[in-house]
Amino acid sequence: MHILLVDDDAELCGxxxxxxxxxxxxxxxxHDGTRGLERALAPGVDLVLLDVMLPxxxxxxxxxxxxxxxxxxxMMLTARGExxxxxxxxxxxxxxxxxxxxxxxxLAARIRAILRRYxxxxxxxxxxxxxxxxxxxxxxxxxxxxxxxxxxxFEFDVLEMLMRSAGRVLSRDELMENFYxxxxxxxxxxxxxxxxxxxxxxxxxxxxxxxxxxxxYQFCRTPQDAxxx
Numbered sequence: 001m002h003i004l005l006v007d008d009d010a011e012l013c014g015x016x017x018x019x020x021x022x023x024x025x026x027x028x029x030x031h032d033g034t035r036g037l038e039r040a041l042a043p044g045v046d047l048v049l050l051d052v053m054l055p056x057x058x059x060x061x062x063x064x065x066x067x068x069x070x071x072x073x074x075m076m077l078t079a080r081g082e083x084x085x086x087x088x089x090x091x092x093x094x095x096x097x098x099x100x101x102x103x104x105x106x107l108a109a110r111i112r113a114i115l116r117r118y119x120x121x122x123x124x125x126x127x128x129x130x131x132x133x134x135x136x137x138x139x140x141x142x143x144x145x146x147x148x149x150x151x152x153x154f155e156f157d158v159l160e161m162l163m164r165s166a167g168r169v170l171s172r173d174e175l176m177e178n179f180y181x182x183x184x185x186x187x188x189x190x191x192x193x194x195x196x197x198x199x200x201x202x203x204x205x206x207x208x209x210x211x212x213x214x215x216x217y218q219f220c221r222t223p224q225d226a227x228x229x
Contacts, residue, residue: 001026002045003025003047004028004036004048005028005049006031006035007077008055016104017029020104025111032055033062036057037062037066040070040074041070047072059089063092063094064092067092073095073154075095075097075110075114076096078100090193095114095154096110097190110182112181113181117179128164130163130219131223135156135163144203149201149202155201158179158195162218165219169212169215169217169218170218172216172217175191176190
């Protein structure tokens with residue numbers, strides 16, 4: 001798998017390149033935002049590791065320009081303690097984030113967890129339809145109230161898991177372990193932000209995905225179940 005690392009720290013790029021190469025990845029580095037965006041849009045890249053602080057064009061602007069044209073998985077590298085950076089990155093369409101400094105082994109584990117979700121897999125049988133939301137597992141198309149909804153690969157997978165468990169509460173730990181291969185922590189907003197995006201995209205004047213405080217999320221099976229939380 002070909003990893004694009006966009007970071008202006010040449011020493012860090014060298015160290016991570018050596019480590020990830022030993023882990024079985026091919027690594028390419030770009031040290032400025034313009035070059036990083038150019039390579040991220042080119043074919044042959046399987047995942048982008050994107051630093052927030054970059055000369056010329058920062059990581060947020062790269063992601064903002066990338067997402068309308070590509071659903072390539074992106075992991076943001078953020079400064080430790082900068083919660084706003086993590087939230088903004090997820091809102092712009094990042095798959096995950098990792099605060100600096102980090103353990104390279106955790107980085108490799110998170111990369112593999114993301115890439116597993118993007119591996120081609122045989123489509124599950126048929127089509128799901130719950131409470132006015134239709135999800136076609138073969139074409140990976142979604143509609144809500146008869147109107148098409150454009151989802152990222154991650155959002156589609158989260159929605160499918162919620163719909164297959166409609167009426168049942170899925171804990172944040174279940175969702176985190178399934179998609180990130182790690183347990184939820186009080187400060188990890190990854191799943192919460194993806195669910196928030198889903199809510200907005202499925203919006204029909206009612207709450208289709210309920211938050212069960214302190215537990216997780218529930219996809220409403222019927223219009224009677226949906227409504228204000």
